[in-house]
Amino acid sequence: MADAIAVKGVRAAQAAPPPPAPRRLRNGFAPAVPGLAFLLLCFMLPVLALLLRSLTQPQWGLQNYAALLATSTYANVLFNTFAVAGLVTGISALLGLPLAWFLAVAPRFWSQLVFGIVILSMWTNLLARTYAWMVLLQDTGIINNFLIWTGIIQNPLPLFGTMAGVVIGMVYIMLPFMVLSLRGPLAALDASLFQAASLCGASRVQAFTQVFLPLLAPGLAAGGLIIFVMSLGYYITPSLLGGAQDMMLAELIAQLVQTLLNWGLAGAASFLLLVLTLSLYAVQIRYFSPRRGKEG
Amino acid sequence: MTQAFLELRNIRKNFDSFTAIDGVSLQIPRGEFVTFLGPSGSGKSTTLYVVAGFIEPSAGEVLLNGRSLLGVPPNHRDIGMVFQRYTLFPHLTVAENIAFPLRVRRRPKAEIAAKVDEMLRLVHLSAMRDRKPAQLSGGQQQRVALARALAYDPQILLMDEPLSALDKKLREDLQSEIKRIHAETGVTVIYVTHDQEEALRLSDRIVLFNHGGIEQIGTGEDLYQRPASAFAAGFIGNSNFIDIEVLENRNNIGDVRCPDGSTLSGVPLMGRTQTGKAQIMLRPEHIRLTAEAEGIGGHVTDAAFLGDVMAHTVLTGWGQEIMVRTPRQMFMGPPAGVGDAVRLGFAPADAFLFVPH
Numbered sequence: 179m180a181d182a183i184a185v186k187g188v189r190a191a192q193a194a195p196p197p198p199a200p201r202r203l204r205n206g207f208a209p210a211v212p213g214l215a216f217l218l219l220c221f222m223l224p225v226l227a228l229l230l231r232s233l234t235q236p237q238w239g240l241q242n243y244a245a246l247l248a249t250s251t252y253a254n255v256l257f258n259t260f261a262v263a264g265l266v267t268g269i270s271a272l273l274g275l276p277l278a279w280f281l282a283v284a285p286r287f288w289s290q291l292v293f294g295i296v297i298l299s300m301w302t303n304l305l306a307r308t309y310a311w312m313v314l315l316q317d318t319g320i321i322n323n324f325l326i327w328t329g330i331i332q333n334p335l336p337l338f339g340t341m342a343g344v345v346i347g348m349v350y351i352m353l354p355f356m357v358l359s360l361r362g363p364l365a366a367l368d369a370s371l372f373q374a375a376s377l378c379g380a381s382r383v384q385a386f387t388q389v390f391l392p393l394l395a396p397g398l399a400a401g402g403l404i405i406f407v408m409s410l411g412y413y414i415t416p417s418l419l420g421g422a423q424d425m426m427l428a429e430l431i432a433q434l435v436q437t438l439l440n441w442g443l444a445g446a447a448s449f450l451l452l453v454l455t456l457s458l459y460a461v462q463i464r465y466f467s468p469r470r471g472k473e474g
Numbered sequence: 475m476t477q478a479f480l481e482l483r484n485i486r487k488n489f490d491s492f493t494a495i496d497g498v499s500l501q502i503p504r505g506e507f508v509t510f511l512g513p514s515g516s517g518k519s520t521t522l523y524v525v526a527g528f529i530e531p532s533a534g535e536v537l538l539n540g541r542s543l544l545g546v547p548p549n550h551r552d553i554g555m556v557f558q559r560y561t562l563f564p565h566l567t568v569a570e571n572i573a574f575p576l577r578v579r580r581r582p583k584a585e586i587a588a589k590v591d592e593m594l595r596l597v598h599l600s601a602m603r604d605r606k607p608a609q610l611s612g613g614q615q616q617r618v619a620l621a622r623a624l625a626y627d628p629q630i631l632l633m634d635e636p637l638s639a640l641d642k643k644l645r646e647d648l649q650s651e652i653k654r655i656h657a658e659t660g661v662t663v664i665y666v667t668h669d670q671e672e673a674l675r676l677s678d679r680i681v682l683f684n685h686g687g688i689e690q691i692g693t694g695e696d697l698y699q700r701p702a703s704a705f706a707a708g709f710i711g712n713s714n715f716i717d718i719e720v721l722e723n724r725n726n727i728g729d730v731r732c733p734d735g736s737t738l739s740g741v742p743l744m745g746r747t748q749t750g751k752a753q754i755m756l757r758p759e760h761i762r763l764t765a766e767a768e769g770i771g772g773h774v775t776d777a778a779f780l781g782d783v784m785a786h787t788v789l790t791g792w793g794q795e796i797m798v799r800t801p802r803q804m805f806m807g808p809p810a811g812v813g814d815a816v817r818l819g820f821a822p823a824d825a826f827l828f829v830p831h
């Protein structure tokens with residue numbers, strides 16, 4: 179009896195045309211209007227205004243962009259920005275991978291404790307954390323004092339007011355993003371995959387490079403992109419921990435606006451930063467978005 | 475004594491204070507299909523993983539061609555394995571999965587391509603070569619896993635319940651396929667299952683596991699016809715156990731008393747007891763339903779026609795249900811129906827006597 183009904187149901191479903199997409203969703207723009215209007219007013223308009231200024235001040239033309247790329251001071255800032263963002267991303271990946279691995283394989287208690295610490299550090303005020311690093315990184319700070327006390331070094335390392343200090347402080351802030359991006363993919367890995375790889379003849383190195391890394395590539399790419407993009411525009415940490423010679427793009431923009439009142443050049447720098455960010459985002463969507471991963 | 479191809483000597487494995495396997499010893503000649511059969515938790519996988527090299531035994535020795543495998547890491551053991559779970563590399567295609575063991579061995583490109591083609595033909599999946607594992611059914615995934623495990627011509631192929639996640643029809647198809655592949659390649663196979671039918675269908679020999687030890691080793695027929703223990707008798711095939719008392723022992727042939735007081739003579743005691751409490755095991759097909767005056771009395775509580783056999787359940791006077799299977803051609807007259815009073819007849823020589831511990 180139940181079978182007959184089931185069969186009938188299947189037939190009916192096959193005969194019927196595919197169900198139309200729910201109408202509500204197609205005409206569903208209305209609720210988004212306030213949010214879209216807000217974005218238009220507070221994001222798109224200022225961006226356009228900036229673009230306009232970068233092209234018109236002091237006169238029409240691309241002179242601001244040319245200055246940005248050709249003047250060695252500004253080119254240096256661009257180089258610093260990429261160097262810091264690249265180093266922070268790379269070091270976060272190197273530190274984040276084993277940390278995420280630990281979270282995936284450690285006993286539940288330890289895994290939750292460490293994860294809690296990671297999250298808690300994210301929730302702590304950014305300024306407070308950066309000031310803490312100022313204390314730690316000083317010539318007479320805890321780190322240098324400790325290293326001198328152990329005899330590893332004689333004179334304090336130049337940590338504060340250098341690119342090294344900026345990178346250290348930013349890695350600390352960015353690391354949780356890497357851990358969060360890798361945690362899911364790592365938890366989904368099956369240990370028997372590596373047993374299979376091993377029996378297939380793969381050494382540890384081969385299992386790592388040919389099985390482990392490819393499977394984690396989407397997570398690494400996602401975390402790396404978030405960190406790289408955020409680092410490109412980072413302001414507080416570089417300005418508090420870095421020196422004048424290690425200026426990054428966001429600091430330059432602030433200085434151009436606040437001290438030099440050069441809105442045209444500041445606009446060009448901002449627009450450059452925006453374009454860089456959006457193109458990296460496009461790369462991420464094109465090659466690493468999870469939906470594509472599943473299809474492929 | 476000739477040296478066995480693969481030999482396990484007195485393997486023991488403790489997990490903390492828990493002993494998972496104890497005193498497992500076994501010799502396997504080259505090319506044999508051996509099945510580890512036993513209930514869940516009896517130590518089959520642990521023993522298999524000791525051979526694979528993922529578990530280091532607490533004591534004992536594993537020898538391949540007379541040389542110890544202990545201390546040889548899994549990737550140098552030259553062993554193939556198909557796991558219970560699907561372990562294909564999800565980022566590689568079917569062909570790339572099969573090529574993986576050859577690529578890590580840095581074999582020449584042409585050789586890899588030829589071998590991949592050969593393996594795809596062996597498991598009948600040539601059409602699927604460019605699919606990703608997620609686009610395959612469970613049965614297809616296990617066939618690819620089999621191809622990957624055989625691609626490097628391993629000395630031994632291990633399989634840990636590879637078909638347990640598949641439905642019955644597919645399982646039977648793949649069983650014949652595994653049998654064919656064993657015949658074609660001649661590889662030595664150790665196959666783990668808890669399904670007696672699968673073990674009987676596939677194996678040259680069955681190693682019956684129980685509580686971390688080996689209960690009996692033999693062909694399927696050995697285990698069925700000559701079970702070494704009540705456990706073996708109960709695990710392979712259907713069986714009825716009846717508590718009895720041995721009254722008299724004449725040259726290892728006994729007179730025994732059944733719970734209803736009836737007595738039987740001529741039961742082989744197999745050197746297992748002098749006199750006293752014991753059990754006899756009777757296969758359902760060794761029992762006849764008779765109208766004669768002797769034998770154990772009871773009445774039919776269930777009767778089912780199963781095509782080639784009739785299956786009866788008979789409730790004895792002391793309240794035990796006994797299964798009886800009668801081949802169709804053995805019927806004389808209409809078969810007994812539910813509620814009929816019957817007597818159970820059997821040849822005493824068909825009874826297996828065990829002494830419970």
Ligand SMILES: Nc1ncnc2c1ncn2[C@@H]1O[C@H](COP(=O)(O)OP(=O)(O)O)[C@@H](O)[C@H]1O
Binds near residue numbers: 518
């Ligand atoms: N890593 C382990 N730690 C602790 N106990 C284990 C471990 N692996 C297996 N066991 C125990 O050892 C026994 C045998 O397990 P196993 O060999 O997997 O049984 P089978 O494969 O026959 O079902 C089981 O009781 C199981 O709980």
Ligand SMILES: [Mg+2]
Binds near residue numbers: 518519520634
């Ligand atoms: Mg098992």
